[in-house]
Amino acid sequence: MTAVQPAVQPTVPSAAEPTVPPTVQPAVQPKAMMADRYQRAFTIAVVFLVVVWHIAGAGGQLLHNRADYSSFAFQGAMWLVMAVAIAVGSVLVLRGTPSWRSAWAVALIALAASTAAAAASPASQMLAVNWAWGTAGWTGVLVLLRRRFSELGCYLAAVALGVFGVQVWDGLDRTVLAGFLATLAWSTGAQVAVAAGVRALDVAAGQAATAARSEQAALERAATAEIITAARHARWLALQESAVPLVAELAAGTADPGDPLVRTRCEVQAARLRRLLAEGDEVPGPLVHELQASADVAERRGIAIEIETAGPLPLVPGPARRVITDAAIAILTAARTRTRITLATVAAGIAVSFVADTGSVVPLPAADEGVAIEHQQDGAILWAEARWNSR
Amino acid sequence: MEQQVTVAIVEDHPVVTEGVASWIQSDPGQRVRLVRTARDLTGLLDEPRATVDVVILDLELSGELVTAQIPGLVTAGFRVVAFSGHSDPLIVMETLDNGAHAYVSKEEGRDHLVEAVLAAAADRPYVTRSQARAILADQRPARPALSEQERQALLLWFQGMSKASVGRRMSISENTVRQYISRARAKYAATGRSAPSKDALLARAIEDGVIKPGEIVPYKSFASAAADHPSLGAPGR
Numbered sequence: 001m002t003a004v005q006p007a008v009q010p011t012v013p014s015a016a017e018p019t020v021p022p023t024v025q026p027a028v029q030p031k032a033m034m035a036d037r038y039q040r041a042f043t044i045a046v047v048f049l050v051v052v053w054h055i056a057g058a059g060g061q062l063l064h065n066r067a068d069y070s071s072f073a074f075q076g077a078m079w080l081v082m083a084v085a086i087a088v089g090s091v092l093v094l095r096g097t098p099s100w101r102s103a104w105a106v107a108l109i110a111l112a113a114s115t116a117a118a119a120a121s122p123a124s125q126m127l128a129v130n131w132a133w134g135t136a137g138w139t140g141v142l143v144l145l146r147r148r149f150s151e152l153g154c155y156l157a158a159v160a161l162g163v164f165g166v167q168v169w170d171g172l173d174r175t176v177l178a179g180f181l182a183t184l185a186w187s188t189g190a191q192v193a194v195a196a197g198v199r200a201l202d203v204a205a206g207q208a209a210t211a212a213r214s215e216q217a218a219l220e221r222a223a224t225a226e227i228i229t230a231a232r233h234a235r236w237l238a239l240q241e242s243a244v245p246l247v248a249e250l251a252a253g254t255a256d257p258g259d260p261l262v263r264t265r266c267e268v269q270a271a272r273l274r275r276l277l278a279e280g281d282e283v284p285g286p287l288v289h290e291l292q293a294s295a296d297v298a299e300r301r302g303i304a305i306e307i308e309t310a311g312p313l314p315l316v317p318g319p320a321r322r323v324i325t326d327a328a329i330a331i332l333t334a335a336r337t338r339t340r341i342t343l344a345t346v347a348a349g350i351a352v353s354f355v356a357d358t359g360s361v362v363p364l365p366a367a368d369e370g371v372a373i374e375h376q377q378d379g380a381i382l383w384a385e386a387r388w389n390s391r
Numbered sequence: 392m393e394q395q396v397t398v399a400i401v402e403d404h405p406v407v408t409e410g411v412a413s414w415i416q417s418d419p420g421q422r423v424r425l426v427r428t429a430r431d432l433t434g435l436l437d438e439p440r441a442t443v444d445v446v447i448l449d450l451e452l453s454g455e456l457v458t459a460q461i462p463g464l465v466t467a468g469f470r471v472v473a474f475s476g477h478s479d480p481l482i483v484m485e486t487l488d489n490g491a492h493a494y495v496s497k498e499e500g501r502d503h504l505v506e507a508v509l510a511a512a513a514d515r516p517y518v519t520r521s522q523a524r525a526i527l528a529d530q531r532p533a534r535p536a537l538s539e540q541e542r543q544a545l546l547l548w549f550q551g552m553s554k555a556s557v558g559r560r561m562s563i564s565e566n567t568v569r570q571y572i573s574r575a576r577a578k579y580a581a582t583g584r585s586a587p588s589k590d591a592l593l594a595r596a597i598e599d600g601v602i603k604p605g606e607i608v609p610y611k612s613f614a615s616a617a618a619d620h621p622s623l624g625a626p627g628r
Contacts, residue, residue, distance in 0.1 A: 306498075310480070310527040310549060340551035344527055355551030378556045385550070 035209035050138040061131040078117040089143040103143040110139035115162035123170035243269040298332035311345030319369040334358040349389035358382040396512040399427040402449040450475035465490035465588040470511040483525035490586030496521040514595040516576035523549040535578035544571035581607040
């Protein structure tokens with residue numbers, strides 16, 4: 001998916017049709033997936049590390065020292081148990097974050113296998129031929145990697161304690177203790193370091209993803225702002241032509257508010273402003289809605305206005321609606337006491353008519369945008385019809 | 392002077408009854424005489440038929456639509472003019488289909504109610520703007536086929552023009568405008584459920600030359616609606 005694009009060219013707004021901001025699509029953030037992807041890559045790396053360690057490291061040591069074990073078959077069986085635990089653990093972490101039950105079940109099997117393998121080793125050279133301690137630790141790193149760090153710490157300590165307990169049982173002297181501590185520092189230290197490294201990378205990836213998300217949000221905000229600006233600019237252009245000069249004249253004192261002509265101009269501009277605001281509304285019958293908005297000012301002046309519709313009305317495009325409402329504003333401004341506005345479905349279009357006591361002929365907008373305007377004056381009564389055809 | 396037309400008003404709001412009574416009284420020709428007012432329909436059917444020519448019926452009595460009561464009234468020999476605040480085209484159509492002579496919305500009452508009562512008493516068609524609106528909005532497959540001229544006259548009448556102005560617009564006489572509108576109404580009297588009031592309206596329309604028996608084709612497909620009948624049609628605009 002691509003970033004949200006503004007539906008309009010903000011640099012060329014149309015004065016005739018202010019743009020309606022399209023609904024901004026919910027954020028689709030390609031970069032937000034980054035954190036998940038990186039985390040998965042780290043998980044795969046850890047799986048690879050543990051599997052290679054178990055086969056090459058532990059497996060190699062097991063075969064190398066096979067003559068030294070009291071029962072090679074038992075050690076082999078423990079190695080297989082550990083292999084199964086690693087396989088299950090790998091599947092679990094590759095399918096997502098495992099539950100604490102399954103993570104700890106795998107870890108405890110590895111712990112048991114490690115302790116049993118140590119106990120079954122010859123007492124004199126237990127540490128020298130121990131292949132399982134490292135593997136059990138790595139298995140714990142694998143399944144507990146994304147749980148609380150203290151859980152991993154406890155687990156690694158338990159594994160070390162298991163081995164240490166066996167050693168104590170076998171007999172402990174200063175040399176053996178030094179060997180135990182050296183192995184602990186080397187093996188467990190490496191495991192803690194890898195776990196901490198992955199954690200740090202997780203955090204970095206999360207931060208990068210957050211940054212990407214906020215960048216995405218900023219882009220969307222900018223796109224929306226551009227659309228709104230374009231709509232505003234279009235409205236501003238529409239007002240520039242008409243309302244602004246009038247306000248300027250009033251401010252400068254060149255237009256006299258007492259002059260009926262100036263008052264009429266004000267009324268027309270007020271009606272246009274209302275229509276402009278109504279154009280942004282999303283309503284099922286926009287034409288009727290805009291006619292009502294256009295009629296609002298005249299209604300406040302005490303003109304009785306009826307709006308009636310006959311038949312299911314077709315949807316009239318924006319520019320055509322504007323020609324029709326322009327005619328409405330012209331007629332409503334000239335009406336003395338009443339105006340009847342009707343909308344009727346006619347073959348392939350709509351007939352919007354006005355009957356008003358204008359007293360005299362009203363200048364009406366020219367036919368445009370597929371709207372034809374006809375009128376007839378009968379004494380004081382003006383009849384006008386704006387017909388729009390979809391064909 | 393012609394004999395006065397006698398009316399009964401069935402209306403549950405006394406203020407409306409009084410308003411209607413005042414319109415009747417202010418008729419310069421005193422052509423209508425109010426003989427009875429009622430707040431509901433009970434007892435009206437026991438009234439000797441001869442004493443009431445036309446019933447002005449509010450379509451909503453005590454919160455209930457009474458359009459379904461109209462066939463009973465027209466079968467009993469009353470002519471019904473519906474007078475209602477409901478201007479929904481479907482209700483207007485149902486009212487006419489059930490045998491009411493005319494439909495007058497409450498907004499139209501002052502200008503049209505007395506005239507509609509007089510037309511109903513004479514079995515002549517009377518088409519208010521709200522009736523024209525309902526006909527223009529009619530989308531039912533079984534609607535009668537109207538000619539272009541009839542449709543145009545109804546449209547301009549609905550839009551709010553006087554019949555004289557409609558005539559000028561269509562380059563025809565005011566009388567021909569009345570013909571077109573009345574003919575459209577008569578075509579509707581020929582469709583839907585049968586009612587003595589509709590038969591009477593149709594018979595009078597034929598007698599007055601508004602419509603020819605051959606033009607009454609009750610269930611004509613609207614696909615054939617475009618062609619105007621040449622017999623009565625003056626040239627269009």
